[in-house]
Amino acid sequence: MNRHLFVVTGGSGSRRGEISPLAAFRTTRQGADTARNVKHRRPEKMISAEYCRLMARYNSWQNGSLVTAADGLTNADRWKDRGAFFQSIAATLNHLYWADALMLERLKGNPRPEDNIRHSLTSPSDWDEFKTLRSQRNEEIEDWAAQLRDVELCGMLAWYPGDGSTRIEKPKALCAIELFNHQTHHRGQIHAMLTAAGARPEATDLSMLP
Known part of the structure; x- marks a missing residue:
């Protein structure tokens, strides 16, 4: 099964690793859902x-x-x-x-x-x-x-x-x-x-x- 490379950076430097296609899909989907929720969120109250x-x-x-x-x-x-x-x-x-x-x-x-x-x-x-x-x-x-x-x-x-x-x-x-x-x-x-x-x-x- 194909694997996806990722790089994590932090205070102690960076490390390389792999992520499965399923995990990559879930990560991408979660990001898309978050963006969609922000887009359709009810606007803040304009005036009172x-x-x-x-x-x-x-x-x-x-x-x-x-x-x-x-x-x-x-x-x-x-x-x-x-x-x-x-x-x-x-x-x-x-x-x-x-x-x-x-x-x-x-x-x-x-x-x-x-x-x-x-x-x-x-x-x-x-x-x-x-x-x-x-x-x-x-x-x-x-x-x-x-x-x-x-x-x-x-x-x-x-x-x-x-x-x-x-x-x-x-x-x-x-x-x-x-x-x-x-x-x-x-x-x-x-x-x-x-x-x-x-x-x-x-x-x-x-x-x-x-």
Whole structure:
């Protein structure tokens, strides 16, 4: 029967030996099984409910900062086209308000949120009304996070876009992260426009969260 040569190295040098084909097969098979188990191992938890509670608080703080800073501008200044993706401070704030509503409804299990929620860059157009609605949305996000359990961030989330064409399915944890990441992205745009307009929003560092 054919034998397989092996070399063992150690502190006292190395030694040569032989191994049978059966033993060699078992060794190779064990290595393959180990690699397969590592590949298909359940991934570590992406985020926790506590992370969502922290980011919900951060969202409320930062939105309050932007609204307070924008309060010092005229209505015309808030709607002025400043070259941003959604052009103006007010339109970008509106986009964020409606996008928060849609994403939150998906996270709550509504597969067709756009049946009842209509995204608009021009509504609300009244500044005082917007401030009230924005504050309510902040509280809604904090309430959702407060009741969230870690297990509810596991598994997949499915929904349909506005035209109802293709079913979308993504990990729940990823969708929760997207909610907060999307907010941060557009608040950065608003912060830059406010600063250019002479307003002074608060710092954005997460470590400075009150």
